[in-house]
Amino acid sequence: MIEPWRTLLIVGLSIAAVVVLVLRVRLPAFLALLIVALATGLAFGAEPARVLEAVRKGSGEALGFVAVVIGLGAMLGGLLEASGGVATIANRLLDRFGERRAPWALTAIGIIVGIPLFFDVAFIILVPLLATLSQRAGRRVIYFALPVLAGLMTMHALLPPHPGPVAVAELLGADYGLLAAYGLVCGIPAAILAGPVFAKLAHGAPGFGAFAAPPAFDEDAPRLSPLGFGWALVGMLVPLLLILTAAVAGVLLPDGTPRDVIGFIGHPFVALVLACLLVTVVLVRGGTAMAVASDVMTRALAPAGLMVLVVGAGAAYKEVLIQSGAGQQVSDVVASAQLPVLLFAFLIAGFVRLVQGSATVAMVTAAGLCGPIVAAAALSPGRIALVTIAIGAGASIASHVNDTGFWLVKQYLGLTEAQTFRSWTIASTIAGVTIFAVAAGLWRFV
Known part of the structure; x- marks a missing residue:
């Protein structure tokens, strides 16, 4: 295994290479990520066959799920947009609030x-x-997107049933009830600061440019029969409610046919398929020709293809970093320092997140290193929950080019790479630091 300083150097150079190739050389992000993924694997001394296998594994595992969700989501979004459904919901939301x-x-x-x-x-x-x-309000998309992203991100990092918090809770022996309670206490202020508060500041700051419609919107797509507010809201909420029902059933119902059926219907694939079918049926009954609705869905898939490729390339780069062992080496260096357990947990997760991109891997790595410390310190259940939250906080910071979420946000919101750094990367860091600060404030009281 190569020396830790060389590991950090290779990782740092690879991240810089992605930024330079995309922002300066103006290579497509898909091509730049693949080039850097291959070069990074070879720089770590891996055999060419293993590098190619890591690229295949990373992109294949990500696209096996994300590609289907992106495709179905694009089709549903195309139907709701071409029928005026999302415009109706947007108008009602703006009129109300x-x-x-x-x-x-x-x-x-x-x-x-x-x-x-x-x-x-x-x-x-x-x-x-x-x-x-x-578009309706005439504001940059980050003004509305960052609040949603902040809420989604904080819950993903802190609360079960998400895989990262569940894995950490199991490794540290955290109480799920306390984890959920403290997760909300720490996560809500973080979502507020990284969401509406930062969005207001970022929206008025220079460097974001004029808003351009995201690539999912096709101005030349045919218009469908109008979809009223009620049906538009149903079309948007059906997949969310089905997935939510499946999550609840997985916790409350015993093993058996009812749970399996609900879990099947509530899988994102099935839920999105049902939502597409429901909206299509409503539109056809309202006077839209089936061929026109099909054309809208087909057109919506065209920009989705680019999104899929970029996310897949980002996942390939991340997998190369994971298999290199860079995250573990960084963890070992940090572990040699004498730090308070809460700060140690935050820094370990943060360093691993910066190095290899995956929040879940960062959380599991940090939990593995913190486990013996937590056990030896005989911490109270409340403090164990706060250590779990500190790990989630560290794993949330600085989403950048080695994180598939960075490219997902960039592509879907129609941002440049620089705009994504200024908005999403900073917002994720604000959220992570705020979560840790609140957890540190609670430490002495539990």
Whole structure:
């Protein structure tokens, strides 16, 4: 195994290479990520065959789920957009809350939806609404998107049933009830600061450029028969409610046919298929020709293809970093320092997150190193829950080019790479630091 300083050097150079290739050389992000992934694997001394296998594994595992969700989400969004459904919802939301209060309502939506749903699934379903709100209000998309993203991100990092918090809770022996309670106490202030508060500051700051419609919107797509507010809302909420029902059933119902059936219907694939079918049936009954509705869905898949490729390349780069063992080496260096357990947990997760991109891997790595310390310190259940939260906080910071979420946000919101750094990367860091600060404040009281 190579020396830790060389590991950090290779990782740092690889991240810089992605930034330079995309921002300066202007290579497509898909090509730049693949080039850097291959070069990084070879720089770590891996055999060429293993590097190629890591690229295949990373992109294949990500696309096996994300590609289907992106495709179905694009089709549903295309139907709702071409029928005026998302415009109707956006108008009603703005009329009810106003432009100034809408980001606060969206933060609440992100928190509520983010408890049961995976980050990428919920974001893909909600992004047509965010883009339409932006166009309707004449504001940059980040003004409405960051509040939702902040809510989704904090819940994904802190609360079960998301895989990272569950894995950490199992490794540290955290109480799920305390984890949920403290997770909300720490996560809500973080979502507020990283969401509506930062969105207001970022929206007025220079460097974000004029808003351009996200690539999922096809101005030349045919218009469908109008979809009323009720059916538009149903079409958007059906997949969310089905997935939520499946999550609840998985916890409350015993093993057996009812649980399996609900779990099947509530899988994101099936839930999105049913939502597409429901909206299509309503539109056809309202006078839209089936061929026209099919054309809208087909057109919606074209920009989705680019999104899929970029996310897949980002996942390949991340997998190369994971298999290199860079995260573990960084963890070992940090572990040699004498630090308070809460700060140690936060820094370990943060360093691993920066190095290899995956929040879940960062959380599991940090939990593995913190486990013996937590056991030896004989911490109270409340403090164990706070250590779990500190790990989630560290794993949330600085989403950048080695994180598939970075590219998902960039592509779906129609941002440049620089704009994504200024908005999403900073917002994720604000959220992580705020979560840790609140957890540290609670430490002496539990």
